[in-house]
């Protein structure tokens with residue numbers, strides 16, 4: 394089956410930071426997991442390049458908006474291999490192929506009668522590139538996100554007739570309770586809809602850095618419309634000479650942070666209907682990573698800079714920490730000290746040591762060949778149904794809970810080592826069959842757990858699966874292996890912090 398997952402396209406008025414890495418890594422975990430399930434995956438990310446904030450930032454630097462967009466888009470594109478993202482395409486909204494399709498689609502929206510002309514007056518935040526309704530305003534008419542005072546602006550605009558989709562949106566949310574996950578984010582979207590939808594401004598006459606409306610080129614399209622459409626337009630030109638929209642549309646999942654929920658969960662499905670497109674199937678909304686506590690680590694200072702962490706500890710460690718520390722969906726605090734603590738206790742000790750010990754024991758006691766052993770009944774009980782549980786959680790984008798399922802297995806395997814004490818079984822070889830069995834079960838447990846962890850720890854799992862002589866990466870054929878394969882020792886997967 395086709396599985397099409399997207400990140401938001403990132404705004405090029407600034408450089409990539411941890412939040413961008415977080416959204417992208419989340420989408421990447423899901424893309425990798427779905428590939429392991431044999432799905433036909435397409436994973437899209439990219440940059441959002443129009444609008445006033447880009448024009449303003451460029452002006453401050455004395456360069457053109459396109460120059461600024463080119464410079465920062467290159468940085469976002471370079472981020473992807475650094476965080477080990479396996480995106481299939483990187484879309485830029487200043488791509489003329491995108492513009493061409495946006496013009497076609499928006500003309501269709503106009504022809505279908507979903508656009509009207511009117512005067513807009515409202516509180517405009519230039520940094521959000523968005524008007525705020527009265528009930529969204531912060532104290533003293535400020536932007537609730539940027540906490541800057543807003544100006545009341547009045548202008549002739551084209552409007553998208555969002556209000557006409559009130560009932561259809563209500564039906565969508567009723568009929569598809571998991572259209573937005575987690576639930577509390579869904580409730581935010583529903584309550585926004587239930588308060589009554591107003592038409593939204595579609596164009597701005599003042600804006601210079603944006604796409605002209607096909608039916609009124611004096612007006613430029615409000616950046617959100619051109620941006621949202623990227624999810625669809627990309628499929629038209631991601632592969633030279635091929636239109637992937639039949640194969641991948643509607644999108645299976647949009648991943649994003651909570652600050653852009655309204656555009657995606659309310660306006661985007663309506664825009665799809667207006668354009669005669671099927672809306673996406675689901676959206677997963679995550680919270681903000683808060684650097685509140687400022688607990689300092691020796692090696693990383695007090696700000697968790699993704700590039701510094703990756704340079705020193707690798708992308709796996711960062712992916713693991715963020716999805717482990719902050720319950721995916723909610724806001725959560727992170728710190729460099731917290732990173733180091735989890736790196737040492739969980740990655741280096743729980744998992745890295747387990748892997749080293751198991752492989753070392755197979756080498757020492759069985760010459761590096763995994764014994765042909767029987768399944769240990771108590772241990773196999775704890776692995777029962779684990780792939781299904783793990784997959785169900787990731788179907789709902791429960792990244793933290795799925796990781797916990799895998800980590801319970803890591804801890805269980807450590808306990809199994811302590812319970813069975815293979816080094817004592819090896820002493821007199823009184824019961825060689827039991828030692829065979831223990832080593833076999835440890836290798837199998839490590840193999841299965843590591844296959845589950847592939848999306849979270851792509852580089853580490855590759856090293857370990859190679860050492861375990863596991864060639865498959867899929868979950869369907871996970872099964873059990875009989876033993877008999879040669880394995881290799883590995884150097885520490887997560888070296889100690891000096």
Ligand SMILES: [Zn+2]
Nearest residue numbers: 518521536539
């Ligand atoms: Zn704002």
